[in-house]
Amino acid sequence: xxxxxxxxxxxxxxxxxxxxxxxxxxxxxxxxxxxxxxxxxxxxxxxxxxxxxxxxxxxxxxxxxxxxxxxxxxxxxxxxxxxxxxxxxxxxxxxxxxxxxxxxxxxxxxxxxxxxxxxxxxxxxxxxxxxxxxxxxxxxxxxxxxxxxxxxxxxxxxxxxxxxxxxxxxxxxxxxxxxxxxxxxxxxxxxxxxxxxxxxxxxxxxxx
Numbered sequence: 001x002x003x004x005x006x007x008x009x010x011x012x013x014x015x016x017x018x019x020x021x022x023x024x025x026x027x028x029x030x031x032x033x034x035x036x037x038x039x040x041x042x043x044x045x046x047x048x049x050x051x052x053x054x055x056x057x058x059x060x061x062x063x064x065x066x067x068x069x070x071x072x073x074x075x076x077x078x079x080x081x082x083x084x085x086x087x088x089x090x091x092x093x094x095x096x097x098x099x100x101x102x103x104x105x106x107x108x109x110x111x112x113x114x115x116x117x118x119x120x121x122x123x124x125x126x127x128x129x130x131x132x133x134x135x136x137x138x139x140x141x142x143x144x145x146x147x148x149x150x151x152x153x154x155x156x157x158x159x160x161x162x163x164x165x166x167x168x169x170x171x172x173x174x175x176x177x178x179x180x181x182x183x184x185x186x187x188x189x190x191x192x193x194x195x196x197x198x199x200x201x202x203x204x205x206x207x208x
Contacts, residue, residue: 001046003077003084012042012101014108015123017144018065019180022055027158036144036154036180038127039065040082044089044097050082050127050155052142061085067104068097081128081142119151121145124196131155132166141167144181146199148190154181168201 007063025033040048049191052136057060061073063085073085089097123145131139131153151167159165160184168182176183190198 001076001084001086003048003079006043006048006077006084007032008039008044009043011041012105012200013041014039014101014104016042016065016067016104017123018049018063018068020049020051020061022053023060025053025122034180036142036152037063038123041063042101044087044101046084046086048074048079048082048084050126050142052140053079054078054081054083068100081140101193120146124200126196126200129200130202131157132161134164142181143167143199148186148192148195150175150183150185151199152178152181152183158182168199170195170198170204 018037018039020037021032021034023032024037027033035052037049037051040050040178042048049063055075055078055079057075059075061075062070063073064070071085072088074088075083076086077084080106087097124143127143129141129143131141133139139155139157141153141157144152144154150172151170153167159174160173161177161182165172165174167182170186170190171188172184172186174182175185
């Protein structure tokens with residue numbers, strides 16, 4: 001199914017964090033790498049997800065979402081920073097998924113659930129940005145979440161702890177690694193009102 005066809009179908013625009021693995025991506029120890037992702041539009045049959053590494057149409061994907069559980073999926077269409085996945089499920093699980101989506105749709109409309117703490121981590125509306133290393137090279141990456149003190153990233157590039165880099169325009173250092181990515185602590189605490197503008201940037205095209 002194409003993305004345009006799916007957009008015409010009944011589905012829920014909901015943001016749920018998760019992780020996924022592609023069959024051709026391995027780490028230095030020969031283990032399948034996992035990357036962070038986030039749903040954008042979901043139905044009991046398929047979903048669009050924002051991702052740091054885009055797979056190929058026809059590839060099988062193993063994914064896991066905190067509100068939905070694990071799925072075996074097939075990529076049916078790709079976007080610039082995401083893809084459309086066809087979900088392999090039993091009829092019973094599709095019925096459960098339908099009820100879950102109805103509940104999530106109601107929950108996201110409840111403003112009282114929002115976390116209003118000053119330093120709370122949050123998910124920006126635009127999740128894709130880029131890293132700049134000390135040598136000037138850049139790498140596309142995916143924002144898992146961000147706060148005024150730092151940001152969690154999922155990326156094809158796998159830096160060592162202690163690596164100095166910039167996420168968008170915010171300079172920091174890699175302080176922790178986890179299954180889906182790594183955490184960067186900013187050199188200086190940022191102002192929340194400026195945070196998204198500074199972190200979410202599009203790299204300038206370099207001439208050949």
